[in-house]
Amino acid sequence: MFVGSINIENIENNFSIQLNESPFFDIFIESLQFPFKKNFFANNIETLDNYIKTKNFSIYTAEKLLFSLFNQITILHENSISISFLELSDILVIDNKYFYICNLNKFYKLDENNNILINEVYNKKSPYLSPFFVNNNYIPFYSHCNDFYFNLALIILDCIRKTNYLFSNLSNEDILNYYRYTKTYNTLKICLSDDIINRQFIIF
Numbered sequence: 642m643f644v645g646s647i648n649i650e651n652i653e654n655n656f657s658i659q660l661n662e663s664p665f666f667d668i669f670i671e672s673l674q675f676p677f678k679k680n681f682f683a684n685n686i687e688t689l690d691n692y693i694k695t696k697n698f699s700i701y702t703a704e705k706l707l708f709s710l711f712n713q714i715t716i717l718h719e720n721s722i723s724i725s726f727l728e729l730s731d732i733l734v735i736d737n738k739y740f741y742i743c744n745l746n747k748f749y750k751l752d753e754n755n756n757i758l759i760n761e762v763y764n765k766k767s768p769y770l771s772p773f774f775v776n777n778n779y780i781p782f783y784s785h786c787n788d789f790y791f792n793l794a795l796i797i798l799d800c801i802r803k804t805n806y807l808f809s810n811l812s813n814e815d816i817l818n819y820y821r822y823t824k825t826y827n828t829l830k831i832c833l834s835d836d837i838i839n840r841q842f843i844i845f
Contacts, residue, residue, distance in 0.1 A: 645744025
């Protein structure tokens, strides 16, 4: 099966990540922090878009996703790599509790100003784009690495909305305010800051 740009093969719950020609592949494998590198054991794997079709994405699930991706993104940043934006199909879910970014086409090298140069056309109808990506009319263009956090917050809020009927008609702000006394609220609130430079990925 493919998750993002990554092909994963399965033989009796022994999963193997197939070699990818991307120049970011080795760093990607390192960012997963699997004991056996490209191989791992699991009861179940699926993309995030499939996950939310059959399972509840609660605030506790959001915490697991944020913690998993925080660790992965920290390693990517240590290697001067950042993400442009994600779709649900770019995120791998392992055993309902571990989450990983798996689309190397969304990986970009950071410059000295923490910007990435994006030279691929993207779908402006995606519901998870930051305002900067929505309003952009140029290719190529530079995007600050912090802009990705807005995209990540939108994904989490939409997963909560789509799997919890109480939130189905609520705005992002309403959902966020419902959880205002949680640590996740603080993380997402900062990710959604209007000022790109002030957006940070902080685990409380």
